[in-house]
Every structure is written in structure tokens, then in C-alpha cells.
Amino acid sequence: MTAPVLVTGATGNTGRHVVAGLLAEGIPVRAMTRAPERAALPAGAEIVRGRTTDPExxxxxxxxxxxxxxxxxxxxDEAEGAAEVVEALGGRVPRVVYLSAQGAEEGGVWGAVETLVRRNVPEWTFLRVSGLATNTxxxxxxxxxxxVEEPFGRARRSLVHEKDVAAMAVRALVDPDHVGRAYTVTGPESIGQAEQVRVIGEVIGRETRWVEQSPEEARGGLAxxxxxxxxxxxxxxxxxxxDVVEPVSQDVPRVLGRPALTYREWVADHRADFALEG
Incomplete structure (x- = not known):
């Protein structure tokens, strides 16, 4: 029997799609989550209770x-506790695909975890994501x-659909050609935040305006x-x-053999999330 792939964060934005993608390819999946009773994952996944931050x-x-x-x-910034977890993985599995972020090479938590994975795991792939569209x-x-009242309406993001991140992860988990690669994972376009709000309104069929807010006002609400x-x-x-537009990478179409999903397509997939309650 083929050994399973362990998916941490299995009920998260990308993890849920990684589980489904692996199962669709006939790969056994062991899905780890803190609350298996609420997992609602696809049939066929082996669900285990656990926390990613707990090395045991x-x-x-x-x-x-x-x-x-x-x-x-x-x-x-310190990635506290990650060393013990990655060391535990290094002694048990040959390959890790890590959900990282753009700028990891400059340090921070993502750079720290990448360094740990390189030191402890023979085969690794890093998915350096620009920003998940789900954050909107x-x-x-x-x-x-x-x-929508927020600051920096002109800030342009190359947001990526979580399905594309998951599809990249599945390829890296099953195909050895991706070992030792650090991919920049973005959407196919750089789109301003005010424009994102306009797209949401168009897709859901409800007029939605962007109102520019000061950073000071926004910080309180975000906090x-x-x-x-x-x-x-x-x-x-x-x-x-x-001033510095997020870059658009071609790594997604190169690896997946199709264009990256657009922000408009992401909104269409999440139309229900924006629906009026009741």
C-alpha cells in the first residue's frame, strides 16, 4: 500500500484543497486537525487529531x-517552536512542501522555517505565496x-486563489521534479484594492464602493x-x-500547465461568503 501524505492545517484555506487534490490522484491522505469532529473533509482521508505546533x-x-x-x-519573527517540529519531521519523512511567503529570503518567520526545513529534510519545496485572495x-x-472603508486603495496585489496554491502543493508532493525548488506563487494579474472591491460588486451583483480611510483609522479595526x-x-x-507593485510570477502556469485563476474567478467561487445574511 502506498504511504500516505500528511497534510497539516488540513481544514485551512489551502489544506482542504490539498487533501482533495491528493485523493483525486489516488494518493492516501492523513489529515491533521485540532478538531477532527468538525473537519468535514472528503471521504477517504484518514483524519488525526493534532496541532502543528506540537512536536509530539x-x-x-x-x-x-x-x-x-x-x-x-x-x-x-522568531518562529518559536518550529525547530522542534521540523526536526521531528526530518527524522520521519523524506519530503516537505512548505507554505511560505514572498520575501522569505529576507528573513522573518517564513525565512526561518525555510532554513530549518533545508537543514533537516532531504527533499523540500517552498511555495512563496504573494498573498491569498481569501484575505479579502x-x-x-x-x-x-x-x-468598504480601508486605506491604500491604489495598493496593487497579485493575489492568488487558494486552489492554485493547493494544486502547486499537490504537484510538489507527488512529483520529484519539484524537489529543491522555491516557487513564487501569485495570481495572473496585479490588481488594486479599490479595483478588487469593484470586481466583488460586479460578480455578486450588488453595488459596492471603496472609501479611502486613513491608516490610523484602519489599524484599530484591523487589530x-x-x-x-x-x-x-x-x-x-x-x-x-x-509604490512597489507586487510582481506577477509565471510559476503557476509553468507548473500547472494552465493559467493561474483570476481574482474575479476567486470571487465567483466565494460568492456565498459575501451573500447577505438571513
Whole structure:
């Protein structure tokens, strides 16, 4: 019997699609989640309870696995606890595909985890994502009111559909040709934030306006939703993207053999998320 692939963060934005993609290719999947009773994953996946930040949980789940899709949940610069987890993987599996981020080569939590994976795992692939389109679900309440109030409407992002990230991960998990590669994973276009809101309105058939907000006003609201540290990171990143547009990479079409999914296609897939409640 083929050894399973361990998927951490199996119920997350990308993990759920990685599980489905592997099963579609006939690859056994061991899906790790903190709450198996609420997982709602595709039939056929072996679901195990565990936390990605717990090296004992990870070690137990990785026993007998052929590869691991690693999603590290930390956002601190020190990547505290990651060393023990990656060392546990290194002693049990030959291959790790790590969900990283653009700028990892400059350091931060993503760079720290990449370094750990390189040191401990024989075969690795890094998916350096520009930004997940799912992050714009932060605007759901504003979209439902018809007005999104945020700063930096001219900030241009090359947002990527989580399905494309997952498809890249599946290819790297099953195909040895991707070992030792660090891919830049983006959408097919660079699109401003105000333009994103316009697209949402067009797709869902409800007029939605962008209202420019000061960074100071925005920070408070973001902090309530995602915490102060992550709010600061978001504001800083948006500010930078006003003058320095996020690059558009061709790695997704090169690996998948098809164009990357557009932001408009992502909105269509998430139309229900923006629907009015009740």
C-alpha cells in the first residue's frame, strides 16, 4: 500500500484543497486537525487529531508518511517552536512542501522555517505565496453594507486563489521534479484594492464602493479582527504596495500547465461568503 501524505492545517484555506487534490490522484491522505469532529473533509482521508505546533503530535502523525504539506501558523519573527517540529519531521519523512511567503529570503518567520526545513529534510519545496485572495474576506461586512472603508486603495496585489496554491502543493508532493525548488506563487494579474472591491460588486451583483480611510483609522479595526501585530504587518504591506507593485510570477502556469485563476474567478467561487445574511 502506498504511504500516505500528511497534510497539516488540513481544514485551512489551502489544506482542504490539498487533501482533495491528493485523493483525486489516488494518493492516501492523513489529515491533521485540532478538531477532527468538525473537519468535514472528503471521504477517504484518514483524519488525526493534532496541532502543528506540537512536536509530539507531528511526530506521531508523520510516522510512515511519504511526505508532508507543512503550514506553520506562527507570525512572530522568531518562529518559536518550529525547530522542534521540523526536526521531528526530518527524522520521519523524506519530503516537505512548505507554505511560505514572498520575501522569505529576507528573513522573518517564513525565512526561518525555510532554513530549518533545508537543514533537516532531504527533499523540500517552498511555495512563496504573494498573498491569498481569501484575505479579502476581511471585507465581508463592508461588502454587505455596500461600502468598504480601508486605506491604500491604489495598493496593487497579485493575489492568488487558494486552489492554485493547493494544486502547486499537490504537484510538489507527488512529483520529484519539484524537489529543491522555491516557487513564487501569485495570481495572473496585479490588481488594486479599490479595483478588487469593484470586481466583488460586479460578480455578486450588488453595488459596492471603496472609501479611502486613513491608516490610523484602519489599524484599530484591523487589530480587532486579526490582532495588533498582524494588523501592523497588513498596514505596512499595503503601504509598500502603493509604490512597489507586487510582481506577477509565471510559476503557476509553468507548473500547472494552465493559467493561474483570476481574482474575479476567486470571487465567483466565494460568492456565498459575501451573500447577505438571513
Amino acid at each position: 503530535d507531528v511526530a506521531a502523525a508523520a510516522e510512515g508518511a511519504s511526505a508532508v504539506y507543512l503550514v506553520w501558523p506562527g507570525t512572530d 474576506l476581511l471585507w465581508v461586512e463592508g461588502v454587505r453594507r455596500g461600502v 480587532e479582527r486579526v490582532g495588533e501585530e498582524f494588523a501592523d504587518q497588513i498596514i505596512s504591506h499595503w503601504s509598500a504596495n502603493v
